[in-house]
Amino acid sequence: MRSYKNGGILSRRDLCKLGIGVAGAAAVGKMLATRPAFADGLPPTPIRFTPFTRALPMPSVHQPVAPFSTDCKFTTTATPNFYTVHMRKGLAEIIPGVQTGIWGYNGQYPGPSFSSRSGTPDVVRQINELDVETSIHFHSGHNPSASDGLPYADLLIPAQVPGRPASFRDYCYPHQSPGFSTGEPDPNDNETTAWYHDHGTDITGLNVYQGLAGFFLVTDDLHDRLIASRTLPDPAFDVPLVLQDRRFNADGSLFYNPFEHDGFLGDVFVANGKAQPYFRVQRRKYRFRILNGANARMWFLRLSNDAPFLRLGTDGWLLPAAITQNRIFLGMAERADVVIDFRNAPNTVFLENIAVQDSGRGPAGDSQNPDTVVPGTPLVKFIVEGPAVANDATVTVGTLLRPNTPIEANEIVATRQFEFNRSEGAWQVNGRFFDENRVDAKVRKGTAERWILKNGGGGWWHPIHIHLEAHQVQRFNGAPPAPQNAFKKDTTLLGPGDEAEVFMRFRDFGDRFAAHCHNIEHEDMRMMFRFDVG
């Protein structure tokens, strides 16, 4: 473990660790322009600000609209909810006092959250008013290929001719439990904390960076019961929290470098679209749906008072029972559904990032023993107020949440290996670049397979996301996976030298799907493969 030493000349990064932020360093700000923060050699954000002067924003929630004519067809008789979403440019105050142009769902950054219910389909009309092609992926969703938001199929191209309507597409989300098509729906596989984000071919990195991402929160009877029984915190104390990093030009616009192929890092740390915000909390339990929405940055999260996180879920799904974790490591696209108990907290608590990462290659150390800096960079300041509340949520270590239906070894009909490697400056799977016209794996619908996900080496980190269904990690580097990763995942982080053995079912939907690295710059340089289910 590396300890932080506050001595000598402070770099911008050092200042961030002190919670001063770029702007708070005004007194020593002249150093900033001459001390590039990262190995990429790009200039640091030249805007200074005082952190923790803006409140953590809550993403707005999409509201249903009147039904419209659509080609969406569902096998359920439930009445769908209809939504329209306009992908358009907007302005956001990310750094206090600075207006920044973004691309957002309904012009908002982060995008509004969907609040959906299992069993009730959604029809989402996505309208592209941007001048870049898009595709909208429902990450953790179990959806037909045509509505999965694949990176290559049916791109939403911009309006080409002035006066013509913008292109749109209706995404049809059945929200039916996996297995429904064969009369064996398994509500244990219902997702809870999903998200939606852009997946445009080769340009996902820029599109997501500009703001095209939001939460997709789904509830069902079991989840409702956990809330109604006060096992889990009331929705008023259930906070979606997306962590990202951004870099800025002097005029406040976002800086992105399409030539940073290793993975683009920002130097301003953003929570729910706000740079280093504060959040006023009562002395009670709060639930946070933490999403790593960064392109290439991994977070190793810790609370400054050393209090543990109560882990409820991983990626899209609740765990069978709550577990405790003192620190949480999140690769890109991974989620941690947690409870933080502020009842006995001091008046100020920081959510800190203690990972050490200077380049898109990944953090220092390895996935089992990453290097740390303590105290870390404060991301969110919790201002804890009032006395401990009575009748708080009861969830604690061991509280039963959602049962897991294991995929058994005797279900496995095939084993495949996918090795993720760098080749001459670009990114491959099994020695090949993604080609949307090539089927890399053909899977029989209704079966289960064993996939070996292997890091091809070179010290690179690759979070591997598989579309369509959750996968279940059986072994990680030959050993049982960590408890939080031992059930359902949709993104499995491979650090240097790591190898994961996962089981996965392929139910309900045929046609084409994709799997890829979620370091988005790697993905954009084709570290992806197509698998067809049929």
Place this chain on the structure above:
Amino acid sequence: MERSHIGTFAETVIAGSRRRFPNPSLTTHDGRSVRFYDEFVRGRFVLINFAYTRCEGKCPRGLSVLLATRNLLAPSMGCAPGLATLTLDPDHDSPEVLGRYVATRGAPAGWTCLTGARADLEAIRRFLGFVDPDPRVDADRSQHGSLVAMGDDVRGRWQVASTQAGTRPLTQLALRTAGLWSARSPAAANACTSRRG
């Protein structure tokens, strides 16, 4: 966006941000001295790759893919877009050597091989991110012969891909980069000539 020379750099806009694109003086395979950005990038759509004449295997294969990609782009773009190939071996690849190299491939119009001062070529390579963070790997020039950068300077959009991805994916990527998503796209007959000075 107004563009101006700043020494051996030219100001341009990439992905919405002002950037200083290397604009050194280089020599073409037919002996002309040109400013790189001004000649090949400014106001145009362009393909840029690195290679060297003594490279066997990946460089010739990559060039074959790029030359074929240009031909596939021609109907949509109204021309075969420019391809600038910069040498990774300037000590050996003189203009004369490059000229003979181009001739062996029929010297297609719009394809230019360039040499120059090593530092100038390196500046462009690093700007485009054709770099490996491992110094030992980075020092192996054969590692940099597969990538292609494609950019539309007017739109400020750039993409980088491996030529190993193949002709068809590269063609599709180039069309998207140039904003040619469909038959409804605005005519792009000017893609090969400067659309903005």
